[in-house]
Amino acid sequence: MFNIHVLSTGESFFYAYDETVARKGADEVSSFLFYFVMVQLDPAVKELDIFCDSCGGQNKNWTLFRLVHYIVHHTKRLEKVKMNFPIRGHSYLECDRNMACVNQNKWVELPTDWIEEFEVARAKPSPFRVVEVDRQLVRKWTEYLDQRYFKKNPFKSRPVRELIALNKHPRMLQYRSTYHGHWDGHVINEPGSLPPSDGPKLPQGEFTLPEVAYQDALPIPYEKFKDLQQLKKFCGEEARTFYSQLPKMAPGEKSKKKDRKNRIEIVFPNVVKIQKAVQRKSL
Structure with missing residues (x-):
């Protein structure tokens, strides 16, 4: 579940999907926000203020920063987008409160059961609106924005507390590390990277989109699949069929994160050995 809460109206949107549809990264968050x-x-x-936590893998990253600039200058849907990152432990975000409305004790066997539960979890000021995410919704935003902006963030993202994309600054993002200090700015694209104002224009309400991120269902880890086969005996027939047909990785196949660690050990074997030796010695 990914939640967007509209503070001005109290509306709350949940984007629901399981791990065979998409992952939980910057491309997914960018797709939902777009x-x-x-x-x-x-x-x-015409002006949007966004409050979100500082999770680097989902919200506070270069893909999201470029996306808000893209929305302002390429689609021209908004004139200003401001991202606010509250101090950890003092955020009190409405998205966290919304989860408290959901009955955690409800008997749930299938992803569709969770969707039904979220739809009835709140009545006032309005019921939660659940969007069932399919693979057409999730796009390759990182790859798409790399073609229009610098691939590497020119400023440190971790200290950023506020970030603004304004329509009067076509090549710049402004940011600051406090809520009351001065604003810094950085150029984030090459001259001419924006579509020319006198060039061919798409019809009103139309825009280009990146390619679909995932063409096929994503396989789950083999060990997780084995655990689900043991647990499904407590479920009904429909759920048992669902979990039996889940796509899975081959035995011994590892996720990309683990593969990356293995590649590091191959490229820098001596460094890894020294680090492991130091860790054992410190213990």
Whole structure:
């Protein structure tokens, strides 16, 4: 589940999907935010303030920073987007409170059961609106934005507390590390990377999209699949069929994160050995 809560109206949107549909990274968050702005946000809104936590893998990253600039300058849907990153432990975000509305004791066997539960979890000010995510919704935003912006972030993202994309700065993002200090700015694209104003234009309401991120169902780890086969005996027939047909990795196949670690050990074997020796010695 990925949640977007509209503070001005109290509306709350949940993007629901299981791990065979998509992962939990910057491309997914960018896809959901772009869909929200283009499809679900009130067309009269021209300035958007976003409050989110500082999770580097999902919210506070170079892909999201470039996306808000893209929304302002390429789609021209908004005139200003401001991202706010509250101090850890003092955020009190509405998205966290929304999860408290969900009945955690409900008997749930299938992803569709969770969707039904979220739809009835809240009545006021309005029920939760659940979007069932399919693979067409999740796009390769990182790869797409690499073609239009610098691939590497020119400033440190971790200290950033506020970030702004304004329509009057076509090549710049402004940011600051406090909520009351001065604003810094960085150029984030090459001259001419924006579409020319006198060039061919798409019809009103149309825009280009990146390629679909995942063409086929994503396999789950083999060990997780084995555990599910043991647990499914406590479920009904429909759920047992669902878990039996899940795509899975081959035995011994590792995730990309683990593969990356193995590659590091191959490229830098001596460094890894020294680090492991130091760790054992310190213990």
